[in-house]
Amino acid sequence: MTSNPSGPGPDPAAPGAGTQAPPPPLRALAAPVRGRLALAVGLQAVAALAGVVPFIAVSRIADRLTGGSPADGDALWPLVTAACAAGLLALACGTAAGALAHVADNDLQLALRRRLARHIGRLPLGRLTDRGTGEVKQAVRDDVSALHTLFAHTLLDLVALLTAPVLALGYLLTVDWRLALVAVLPLAAGVLLFRRAMSGAAAQMAEFGAALGRISSAAVEFAAGIAVFKSFGRGRKAHERFVGATEGFADFFSGWVRATLVSSTAAVLVVAPAVVLLLLTVVGAVLVTHDHMTGAELVPFLLLGPAVAAPMGAVGPRVQQIRAGQAAAVRVTALLDTPTVPESTTPTLPEGHHVSMRGVSFSYDGRTDVLRGVDLDLTPGTVTALVGPSGSGKSTLASLLPRFHDVTKGSVTLGGADLRDIPATELYRRVGFVLQDVRLLRASVTDNIRLGRPDATHEEVERCARAARIHDRVMALPDGYATELGGAVTLSGGEAQRLSIARALLADAPVLVLDEATAYADPHSEALIQDGLSALAAGRTLLVIAHRLSTIRSADRIVVLEDGHVTEQGRHDELLAAQGRYARLWEAQRSARPDPADAVPGTAGHAADDIREGSTR
Ligand SMILES: Nc1ncnc2c1ncn2[C@@H]1O[C@H](COP(=O)(O)OP(=O)(O)OP(=O)(O)O)[C@@H](O)[C@H]1O
DSSP, X not given: OOOOTTOSSSOTTSTTSSSSXXXXXXXXXXXXXXXXXXXXXXXXXXXXXHHHHHHHHHHHHHHHHHSSSOOOHHHHHHHHHHHHHHHHHHHHHHHHHHHHHHHHHHHHHHHHHHHHHHHHHTSOGGGGSTHHHHHHHIIIIIIHHHHHIIIIIIHHHHHXXXXXXXXXXXXXXXXXXXHHHHHHHHHHHHHHHHHHHHTTHHHHHHHHHHHHHHHHHHHHHHHHHHHHHHHTTOHHHHTHHHHHHHHHHHHHHHHHHHHHHHHHHHXXXXXXXXXHHHHHHHHHHHHHHTTSSOHHHHXXXXXHHHHHHTHHHHHHHHHHHHHHHHHHHHHHHHHHHSOOOOOOSSOOOOSSOOEEEEEEEEOSSSSSOSEEEEEEEEOTTOEEEEEOSTTSSHHHHHHHTTTSSOOSEEEXXXXXXXXXXXXXXXXXXXXXXXXXXXXXXXXXXXXXXXXXXXXXXXXXXXXXXXXXXXXXXXXXXXTGGGOBBTTTBOOOHHHHHHHXXXXXXXXXXXXEEEEOOOSOOOHHHHHHHHHHHHHHHTTSEEEEEOSXXXXXXXXXXXXXXXXXXXXXXXXXXXXXXXXXXHHHHHHHHHHHSOOHHHHSTTSHHHHTSOHHHHHHO
16 A cells, blocks of 8 residues: 655545555555654654763773773774764754654645645535534544644654663663663563453443543533523432532542552552662672672663663553544544535536426435435526425525535526536625524624625625614624624624525525524514614525524415425415415414514514515515
8 A cells, every 4th residue: 555655735645546446544644754753753763762871881881890800091082982973863863853753744634634634624514514624623623633742752752662671681681681681670560460450451441431421411411401400499400410420420530549549559659760770789788699690790780670660650641642643634634534526527507597406315324314315406596495394304495595405306407507516716706694593603794694605795795784783783793893703802693594594695695595593582583683683684595594483474485394395385275275284383372472563563673574475665
C-alpha cells in the first residue's frame, strides 16, 4: 500500500481502493509526513543513545581512577571529550527531532484540517445537521489535537523511553552479567504486578465510562429539571438521581481502587529509582566483598541501573495517548470516508422554476423508506403547504429541495433539470430555505443578512430587515447593523428567525422552503414573524412545512403526508369538504388550540393568520 506523496487530497489508501486491506487509519493519516516523522524518530533514538554515553564515560573514568595502575590525568581526556561530545550530540539531535516532529505535525494538522474542511464542504447538507455537527466539531478540534499529542510528543517520548534503557542494559551486561540480570529483576516484577493491577481493566474502564456517563446525564437532567421540580415544591427530588449517580460512581471507584491498590502501588514501588539502587547496592556490595567484581565495576550499575526499569512508570500514560490517537484517527478517517455529494457528469441549468417530484422515495438508513412514491408539483408563484402527523416525513420531503439529501428513488427537477445535475452554486441561487433552527454566524448583523449576497448595499440590507420586521430591533442593538452577534449580543429565537427571513429576502431565491416556526408562543413575536414571512412569500414558489393549520388556510395547495406518502391534496375548503384526514387534523387542532384569529379579527393572532393572505395585505 503506497502513501500519497502529493500530500493531502484523495487518499489512494482509502478503503475500497484496490483489493488490499487498507492500512490502519493512523498510518494512513500520517502517510504524507511519514518520512519526516521517521527521521525525527531516528534523531531521537540517536539523542537517547548519546545521552547514555556520558554515564558510561563517567563509569570508565571511575574504573581508570580506581584500577590497579591509575591512569594519569591526560589519559582521561578522551573520555571527558567523548562524554561532552555525546552530551552535545544528544542535545542537538533531541532538539532537531522535536523541531522536525513539530513541523511535520504542524503540516499534518494543516493538511488534515484543510482536507476535512474540503470534504465537509462537499458532504450532503443533511449530514451536517444535529448529530453531524458534533461529529465534525470533535474531528476538527479534539481529534486533530489528539493526533498532535501523539505525533509531536508521545512518539518521541516513547523512542527515548525505550532506546536509552536498551543501551544501558547492553553496557551493564558487558560489565557484569550477573548484576545486570539483577538490574532487570525490578523491571520484570514491575511488569508482572502492573499486569495484575490491569487485569480486567477493559471491563472496569467500560464501567468507569458508563458511571461517568450516568453522572453527566443526571447532571444535565438536574440542571434542566431543577426549575420544574422547585416550582412544584420538590427541590430535593431534583438532585436525588444526581446524588445517586455520584454515590454509585464513588462506590464503584473506591471498590476498583481497593482491589488494585496493592498490586499497582507495588508495581510503582519496585521500579522506583531508590528501590533499584538499594537492590543493586546490596547485591553489588556482596559481589564486591566476595571478589566477584571490583568497586569500580559497581559504579556504572549505580549510575545506569535505575534507568533500566524507569520507563515502566512512564510508558503507561503514553500507551493511553496512543490509544486516544488511534481512536481519533478512526473517527477522522470515518468522516473523510463519508460519501460526498456526487458531482454531475452532465451539469444542466434549470429553465424556469417549476419544481416537480416524481416517484420520490427516500431512506435514511437504506432499509426503511421514510418517503414512498411521492409525486408533487410546485407551480411558480404558488404556496404549497405540507401537513401531516409528526414523523410523517414533511421535513424530509422539504429537505430534498435544497438537496440536504438526494432521493433514493425517483427524481426531483427544477425547471426541467434534475437537482443532481444542477451545479451547487446555481441551485442555491434559486432555492433558499428558512428553517426553525436558525444558525447565525459570529459576525455583524449586516454580514449575517448579506450571507447570500455579499455585495448587497446597506440600503438593500436595511430594506430587507424592515420587510422582515427586524430593523427596529437591530437599531436598538449597541452598534446597530455593525453589532457583532454571538458574543455579548445574542438574539432571541423569534428575532433570529426574523433575521434569517431578512437574509432569505435579500438572497432573493425564487423557490423557497420554509419550516414554519412553532416555538415562539409570544403572540407579538409570532405576528412579526408571520409578517416577515408574508413579505417573503410574495411572488415566490413556496413550500411550507406547516405545523399549525391556521397559518396555511389559503395556500394554493395543501398536501397531506402520512407515513411517507401523499394521501390527500387540494385547497383548504376542498379538503374540509372531503371529510378526510385533513378535516380530522383541522378539527383536532381547533379544539386543542382555538384560533384567536377566528375570535378577534385584527389582533396579533390575525396577523399570524395566513402567509398567503399576508402577502397581499
Ligand atoms: N437524520 C435522520 N436520520 C434518521 N432518521 C430520521 C432523520 N430525520 C428524520 N428521521 C426519521 O424520518 C421520519 C420522518 O421524519 P420527519 O422529520 O421528516 O417527519 P416530520 O413529519 O417532519 O415530523 P415533525 O412534524 O415531528 O417534524 C421519522 O420516522 C424520523 O424519525
